[in-house]
Amino acid sequence: MNYTLWNNDLLAWSIAAGIALAAFLLLYAARKLLVTRIAAFAAHTTTWLDDLAAKVLAATHPLFMLALGLYAGSHWLTMPAKNEAMLSNLAIAALLLQMARWGDVAVHGWLHYYRVRRGGQDAASTTSTAALGFVARVLLWAIIALMILDNFGVNITTLVASLGIGGIAVALAMQNILGDLFSSLSIVLDKPFVVGDFITVDDFSGTVEYVGLKTTRIRGLGGEQIVFSNSDLLQSRIRNYKRMQTRRIVFGIGVVYEISKQQLLAIPGILREAVEAQPQAKFDRAHFKSYGASSLDFEVVYIVQTPDFGVYMDIQQAINIALFERFEQEGIGFAYPTQTVRLADSELRIARAPREEAATG
Template identity: 40%
Template sequence: MTAKKGDPLVEGFTPLLQSSHDLRMLWDQTLHWISINFLGIAIAATVGAIIIAALYGIRMLGLRLCRNDGMRGHWPAIIGRAVARTNLFFIVMLAARLVSGYARPPEAIDTTVRFLFTVAAAIQGAIWVRELIIGAVEQRAGSDEASTSLGSAVGIIRLLVSVICFAIAILLILDNMGVNTTGLVASLGVGGIAIGLAAQGVFSDLFAALSILFDKPFRRGDSIGWDQTTGTVEEIGLKTTRVRSVTGEEVVISNANLLNKEVRNLARLPRRRVVLAIGVIYQTSPETCRRIPEIVEEIVSGVEHAQLFRCGMTGFGASSLDFEVLVDVMSDEFAIFARARHEVCVGILERFAKEAIEFAYPTQTTFTAAPDGTMIMPYPDHAIVPVMPAEN
């Protein structure tokens, strides 16, 4: 039985026969190339081995840098971690690409080496860029992610950076293979815009969390204040920040809304200032008024962590001679500030009582006049004159 052209059985085996023929031709070309370029191939293999050993040594050096506890969180450790992630397949293909021109391989082998090098370089480049970006983010956030309470945000950054880097690497590989990636890129762009519009509120809070991560306006444990709220930051999440207010309740506010407000970070005060308004009665003598700043300075000097900034008379009130006292408490801890303020207030109260200096309180004195216009105080005893009803 003779197979004829057009027979389905023959047509089905044609691709296999063609592949077998191509492999046989490649094998023959390889043997011929080795037979006539043996010395060049040996030199190229030696140089390639040296290159591989050198690159592997650099990889081990990077591994040592990223394991050094003293360099952790610094750029040498970040670069070392990226170098340590160098793939052995990339090292081999880089060495093969560098020496392939000297060995003058057949076109089929050279094309295969170029293609494999392109794949390895694209993937390795994505790995390097990913490690450098994530290392920079972790350096900015701090080596201990728990201290910023934004470990989940850093995890999201890792995922996004990984997806973007490897997506670009795949597109580069497909483009080098001759695939038209224009439509794919356009589809990814349209899909990204649609997702962004659908979840713009979530992304707004997410990017606000990343702003807190990079800009560090406050950390967990800091005392902050905005509007009429003051409290301690307990947790900074991807969408919300939780603050324990001074009155005890937990205040939950979205990250975007919080950053749009004027936030006061009370934990970064090198000192806290006490502002006291004191009023003494008008009967206080001028000599005593001159001594009040000295008295207050003596009181403040005896209080721990307290330092008098200014004390003086500020004006004449409706029922008091007004003084202003400014005291700096040299600590950023609110407990120390409150204790020092208490001691200063009690000290002023005790000393003024000892000096017979009276505090003023809202009073009103009424002066009356006699029928002849003479000012009298108080009223003398007068007979009550009955009021006659009006005549109709």
């Protein structure tokens, strides 16, 4: 007895099922073979691209391969043009969804590699690249969704226009949040600072603890946590002391006026010797700068060969002690603020006193 189902007999259905099964098994075996070969090759290389290729191929879903197998088997059947068009659209939709999955895995794998490679040098990369990856994946799936709708004959022009208008409204309502989000992306891409850097923003100083999607938090010198919005932070002047290579130090001393010319001329050399005695200090200059209100002022400039603040303070302390000892040996006194008050009336009376005594005598 010859049974027919949807204008196809049992033999046609059997052949179509066999083609679909064979295509599925062939695709499944090809995926497994390629993933195994690429993974074995990646184990002997240092590049990350082959590892990523293996992960992307491994993300090929069995349902996608089954859909392709069914589409291949359907060509053996006799179907109305409408049904053929529907199967073709479904196959294209399955391909687009699989492409979205490949792209999602590729983005996730690249971000993971970036975090592993930069994590030790840039601790802020974890949070920031997560934000960047989220935006990239949302855009990817949105584009794939629009392509699938267009494949099924939906007029996406109106939809895109509506989304554009709605997006503008949402952007206006959330402009502060979106501004902080894009500022976060700017921080990760431009890297003005990373977690662990010591920075100064306006009158606030501290160590960066966290860089988020909306805020950045630093630990102040007093132990308090200071929170900045990312937009405000990038609009401010930021001083990043962690990226200093050397420190240029300028300091001054004052000596008393009651010194000789020889002592005055010897002071720049004494200052130079005190600085050059420090291994990590490079002498720049020392000059008699000016006549102060109560002192002869000298200015010294030197370069500390390390950005470490503790090392700088140790050097400055050693210089100060050396100057104290040397000035004591040379008989040079350090100046301190003094004022001399002269009373004109008292001086006049003292000058008149001998004359008055002579007149009365």
